[in-house]
Amino acid sequence: MGSAGRLPSQQRPLLSQALDRFHSELKSDDEAILDVDNVEELLAQAKAMGPAFPGRNKLSSFKRLELILPHINDFAAIIAVCSGADAKATGLVWGSLKVVFMLASPSSDTLEDIINMLDELSLSLPRFRSYEENLPIDDALESALIEVYTEMTCFCARTINFFRSNPHRPLIKMSWPKFNNDFNQTIKRLKKLSRVVDTKAEEVRLREDRERNTELLSAMELMKNTKIADEVLPCYLIPFGVDEQFHGRLDILEKIQNGLRHENGALKVSVLWGMGGVGKTKIALQYVNKSRQDFDAIFWISADNSIKLTQDFLEASKKLHLSPNVEDAQDAVAAMSKVKTWLSTTNCRWLVVFDNADDPDILSNAWPGAATGSILITSRDSTAAFGTSAETIHVLPFDENTSVEAFIRLVGRDPSSTSDRHAAREISRALGGLPLAINQISGFIVQQKLALKDFLPLYHKNAAKIDARKLKRGDYGHTLSTVWGLSLAQLSGISSTLQKLLAFFDPDKIHESVLLEGGEHLEDEKFGFLRDDMDFLDAKEPLLKAALIDRSSEAESLAIHRLVQAAVMRRLTEEEKIDYFDVAITILSNGFPNTWNTVTSHQFTAWAKCELCLPHVSFLIEKTKKYSLKASDPKMFFELILRCCWYLYEREHYSEARQFMKTALENLDEKDSLMYASAAMLDGLIELDTNNISKALDSFLLAFKIRQPLMDLDDPFIASSLNALSIAYTELGDFGRAVETGQRAIDIRLRTKSDRIGNSYSNMASTLMRMGNANEAEEMLKRCPSLKDFTDETFLQTGNPRFSGDMVLLARIRLQQGRLDDALRLSSKALGFRQKLLGSRFKVCDSLYQVASVLEIRGDLSSSINLLEESVSIAEAIPEAKGYEARAQFRLSRLYTTLGNEEKSQRFEIAAKKAHGEISHNNLETDLTEKDYDSLVLWMLW
DSSP: OOGGGOOOGGGOHHHHHHHHHHHHHHTSOOGGGGGOOSHHHHHHHHHHTGGGSOSTTHHHHHHHHHHHHHHHHHHHHHHHHHTTSOHHHHHHHHHHHHHHHHHHTTSHHHHHHHHHHHHHHHHHSOOOTHHHHHSOOOHHHHHHHHHHHHHHHHHHHHHHHHHHHOOSHHHHHHHHHHHHHHHHHHHHHHHHHHHHHHHHHHHHHHHHHHHHTHHHHHHHHHHIIIIIIIIIOSEEEOSSOOOTTOOOOHHHHHHHHHHTOOOTTOEEEEEEEOSTTSSHHHHHHHHHHHOGGGOSEEEEEEOSSHHHHHHHHHHHHHHTTSSOSHHHHTOHHHHHHHHHHHHHHOOSOEEEEEETOOOHHHHHHHOOOOSSEEEEEEESOTTOSOSSOOEEEEOOOOOHHHHHHHHHHHHTOOTTOHHHHHHHHHHHHHHTTOHHHHHHHHHHHHHHTOOHHHHHHHHHHHHHHHHTOOOSSSSOOOOTTTTTHHHHHHOOHHHHHHHHHHTTSOSSOEEHHHHHHHGGGOOOGGGGGGGOHHHHHHHHHHHHHTTSSEEETTTTEEEOOHHHHHHHHHHSOHHHHHHHHHHHHHHHHTTOOOTTTSOOOOOGGGHHHHHHHHHHHHHHHHHHHHHTOOOSSHHHHHHHHHHHHHHHHHTTOHHHHHHHHHHHHHTOOOTTSHHHHHHHHHHHHHHHHTTOHHHHHHHHHHHHHHHGGGSOTTOHHHHHHHHHHHHHHHHHTOHHHHHHHHHHHHHHHHHTTOTTHHHHHHHHHHHHHHTTOHHHHHHHHHTOGGGTTOOHHHHHTTOOHHHHHHHHHHHHHHHHTTOHHHHHHHHHHHHHHHHHHHOSSHHHHHHHHHHHHHHHHHTOHHHHHHHHHHHHHHHHTOGGGHHHHHHHHHHHHHHHHHTTOHHHHHHHHHHHHHHHHHHHTOOOOSOOOHHHHHTTSOSOOO
């Protein structure tokens, strides 16, 4: 259908739908928009606005518009043809732009931004006026053009809505990032749709050529149906045969098979995308070699660069006998055109594989303008297939089990050997399941005849040399040293900075919020992109396109393979390593209070942040050891580690807390500083909670000794030290010292009107309770300001774990007072709170025991047994909770004796004695009492 045959717009359903979408986006049927008919009129009205274009840049803005708008006019001319020269269709473009100028003009900088947007938008539109002049616009091309037109006009409508919804400059500034993101998405869609227009136009050209050259096409058709059909087909251009070492990937092969299955004669496209070395090419080769029977012709085209691509098309042309003489054979570009024409006209079943198609421009030139056939693409870019509804398949590294199986087979070891499997698992973890790494490293081990257990120590010392080795095995052109080298070398600016920074974070899940929030206070402008959402998107984009990182949209987190991190680290100078190490520390430290200049209470409100940062701090610690890194400010690194240590202590992960504490102290040489005193205090609290009371007391005394000469007598830290000492003395049964130190802490906090006075009252109440003075303990507890007129909910509504401890203390006071119902109610609520907040840890074990004790007194032995058995089950999974396990087992033994079940009673008694012996290192023959088992746990676990 030629241009003369276009129907009026009301009879063109596609254009009618476009206009409907425009008004739907505009949220009104605004006829005022239609009062501009052409680009010349729009320019004239823009100039007539006068003050609407204020400032020194008025003239330059007009000149830019005069250059930009003709590009849009070229495209509008094509739409005029599609709409039967209906002025309403093109009028929407010019009228909309006029309204946009009017709404944006009060702010000169906003107007400049809009002109910048129009400039980029105009460059994304198909501007081939030759379509109108030289091609009959058929239904498919018209549909593609109107899709572009719809996208552009709907963005104009959304722009008008944006300015109408944000009439003032502050509102515009606040909402601009979201609008700017909408624009960027629009540009991406326009570029994709424009490629579809190119494809459809190419098909029209081919059809026109066929009509003009009937005799030539008849000859080609004859050649295709005789010589090629009889002599050439089947025709396969595949670089390598079946790989006998290929492992796994059955699910991906099945997806490709289903995606490229011939149905309804439509063009089928599948894209294998993922990081370098993940095995995309191997999978594609396996598929084509196993699927020869499904295709009459298969052509493997290397799309790394234009030279390789055209040379492969030349080889395909030769195999198809399309370039029979020497002169034609030298013209690779002409050969590519001939192959594309053949693909567009043949009736045979064909498959083209574009391998390593990372550059969209190279792929665009080679794309067959065919409506049928199959295309398989391998690329690091998930958006490699343009202008088509391609199936994208993300190729990930092997999971651990598959990785181990592949490694064992490649090194030729006995799969039933436990030691080899263990070593293979450790190696696979170090390599992150990357198929290229598994293949290269297994080949190295075989060549060197190494024992698997000897490899990792060698690799840790010589990774760079081993990664650079090219093995004879396999057909892949890259080594671990080169597979990402080109992509990394091409990075610049903020993308390069971001890639280097990510090398200092735990690779599995880097929450973007950690980077953005932590980057707000970085002074170095090199990291300014972390303060701007759009700059951050721009920094990520090249890394995502090169598959150097991956992103989870659901978790809003980034991931980077460990071997990519190692490659980045090897490219850094020693100075850069220190710089980026310091920046990572600063980012992770942001928002954490310093433990050495602020008295630290429970930091449960910061737990979520700690949870996100903890893996990265642990990763930094690992890097300090591997690369001998030293922070420029060791105190800052010490403080970051100590903050995480506080978190682990509060979450009752005491073993991990001790490891962090050890590292923190290694990074601080000043043994007489206030920072060291804070570390000693925390160390004491860890020892206290794990019932090492003498060690805890030593640490508290050390902290107090450091603080005394450096601080005023009424300093909050002095009170904090006295409070801790009082707790330790209470646990040791030294009540005289407990009361004396506890009272000194109370006096300081009263004199200074400290908001921590409630903490001192609670601790003193626990001392009085331990002394057997329940009523005095209750009166002391009532003095806590936060517990005035307290109810059950008073304890729990803040979510503070410390208040659940107060509830436990009050429950024990009520129990000693004989008020069982109150004791049961309070201890049960504390148990529920602790289970929800802390999970199956120490304080839950303790609360289960306390509730079970009250139930036993009330005569509900069955419920008491259930809770005690649950306490035992939790304690068994925690190495340091052996005391809680033994105490609960002893009580279970007694209960089962009461119920007459001697078998279970004896079993639990034996288990309790065994646990007691493991803790006390003393195998007593005499019977143990309840007091013996109570001594294995803390009397009051706050």
